[in-house]
Amino acid sequence: MSPSLHFGLTKLVVPDLPAAERFYCDALGFRLVRHNRATDHAYQQEQAILALGEEPGGHALILVRYLNRPCPEPGAAWIGLTVVDAARSAEAVVAAGGRIEVPLRPTASRSPSSAIRPGT
Secondary structure, eight states: OTTTEEEEEEEOSOHHHHHHHHHIIIIIIOOOEEEEOOOSSSSSSEEEEEEEESSTOOOEEEEEEEEOOOOOOOOOOEEEEEEHHHHHHHHHHHHOOOEOOOOOEESSSOOEEEEOOOOO
């Protein structure tokens, strides 16, 4: 694996956030790290950020309920990659035919964030 790339998260979009949170925590042993609301972009959402184990910085499972759009068909998911240079990586995505869905923006709790869609 490239030292400049880290697989950091998986987002699952669910229609009932409390029910999904209970399932992953009670049945599978995830722990709640925190709740979050993101309303500053086109994919407004509330989130339950879950983890396994106690080590900070590990892979996160983020359960998402959209606030302004319907839940997609089962199987839709987001993955999160941590990169050394977010702006350069976004340029590479566009050059490869992808598009930026949520522009690069700072976040309060981690490094800058963006959402991209691969070219199809």
